Amino acid sequence: MKNLYRKARKAVKSAAPDLKKPVVPTFSLKYTTLFLYHQRMYEQIKHLPGDIVECGIGQGVTFTFLTTLAYNDPTPRTIWGFDSFEGFPEPTAEDDSIRAPKKGDWRLTSVSEYYKYVTNLGFGDDWTKSNVIFVKGFFEDSLQHYTGDQIAYLHLDVDLYASYVTTLEGLYDKVVPGGVILFDEYMRGMDQIKYPGAKQAIDEFFADKGVSPQRDVHSGKYYVIKPAA
Ligand SMILES: C[S@@+](CC[C@H](N)C(=O)[O-])C[C@H]1O[C@@H](n2cnc3c(N)ncnc32)[C@H](O)[C@@H]1O
Numbered sequence: 001m002k003n004l005y006r007k008a009r010k011a012v013k014s015a016a017p018d019l020k021k022p023v024v025p026t027f028s029l030k031y032t033t034l035f036l037y038h039q040r041m042y043e044q045i046k047h048l049p050g051d052i053v054e055c056g057i058g059q060g061v062t063f064t065f066l067t068t069l070a071y072n073d074p075t076p077r078t079i080w081g082f083d084s085f086e087g088f089p090e091p092t093a094e095d096d097s098i099r100a101p102k103k104g105d106w107r108l109t110s111v112s113e114y115y116k117y118v119t120n121l122g123f124g125d126d127w128t129k130s131n132v133i134f135v136k137g138f139f140e141d142s143l144q145h146y147t148g149d150q151i152a153y154l155h156l157d158v159d160l161y162a163s164y165v166t167t168l169e170g171l172y173d174k175v176v177p178g179g180v181i182l183f184d185e186y187m188r189g190m191d192q193i194k195y196p197g198a199k200q201a202i203d204e205f206f207a208d209k210g211v212s213p214q215r216d217v218h219s220g221k222y223y224v225i226k227p228a229a
Contacts, residue, residue: 035065037219041180042069042153044225049075050152050176055139055167056184057083059108060117062155067118067132077152081134082142082167085111089138094161094197101160101195111136139163143170151175157184161197168205177228186213186222 052066063081070079087107095101109117111134119128135142139158143166151174156167164183175181185191185198192199206212206224213222 031061033219034062034221037216037221038062038065038155038182039069040216040218041182041223042066045152045178045180046073046075048152048176048178050150050179051078051080051148052153052155053080053082053146053148053151053171054155054157055082055143055163055171056155056157056159057081057085057109057114057134058106058157060114062157062184064118064121066153066155067121067123070131071123071127077131078148079132080146080148081114081132082139082146083134083136084138084142085109085114085136088160089162091160092162092197094200095159095195097194097196099194106159139166139170143167146171146174149174150179152179154179154181155184156182159185159195159198161201164198164201165205168201172205172209172226175226177226179226180223181226182221182223183213184221187215189220 052070054063054066057063063079067079070077085107087104088101090103091101115128115132115134118132119125123132135145137145151171154171154175156164158164158167168181172181183198183202185195186202187199202213202222209227211224211227213224215222
């Protein structure tokens with residue numbers, strides 16, 4: 001365990017040495033494993049052009065991981081964060097589960113508070129203004145405000161069936177060949193029980209794409225590497 005924490009600390013330090021605050025909150029096992037997963041996946045796109053896009057900001061844990069990894073990346077990239085900042089929309093029948101998600105769940109913070117949080121971590125106002133874009137709104141309306149033309153890293157952490165459908169349909173075509181699409185919820189323990197709609201939407205979407213989600217053995221998370229057309 002200690003080795004794992006040390007590895008994560010070292011990775012954060014080398015990605016962003018001048019940050020003021022730790023980006024891996026408390027270095028718990030869960031977040032350490034998650035940070036190291038994103039670091040491994042990020043390594044795969046370092047040679048590719050394209051933006052970093054996260055749909056589903058929540059409390060911002062993974063968004064700050066991605067910001068940290070992009071901070072000293074020599075390839076200039078914009079980091080886009082999409083969220084309603086009002087929590088979930090109305091779930092659909094596909095989301096019925098013991099978790100019983102409800103409209104408004106995950107309503108945690110505002111864009112301005114979150115922006116302040118990111119700058120205070122040490123990324124600074126100037127860097128954040130030039131590199132980070134938050135788009136507030138439900139994906140059905142907000143994804144059209146993605147004005148970049150290519151995505152290298154697409155992290156989807158949106159829990160619900162319709163949210164996975166909308167984000168995949170709206171952004172998959174913008175992902176460059178070799179780019180990664182990561183799903184926070186797929187076939188992983190309680191996630192599948194709590195969010196069955198996520199797996200259903202992902203499986204339906206990739207059924208005709210000639211590629212299926214692969215499992216990262218260390219974290220148990222699933223991702224797709226976009227094949228060449
Ligand atoms: C599990 S949280 C994300 C957690 C986050 N990645 C973290 O590290 O804290 C899911 C987020 O997805 C957002 N969300 C889900 N469906 C959405 C939709 N259709 N439009 C906009 N935001 C949505 C919710 O507002 C919530 O913030």
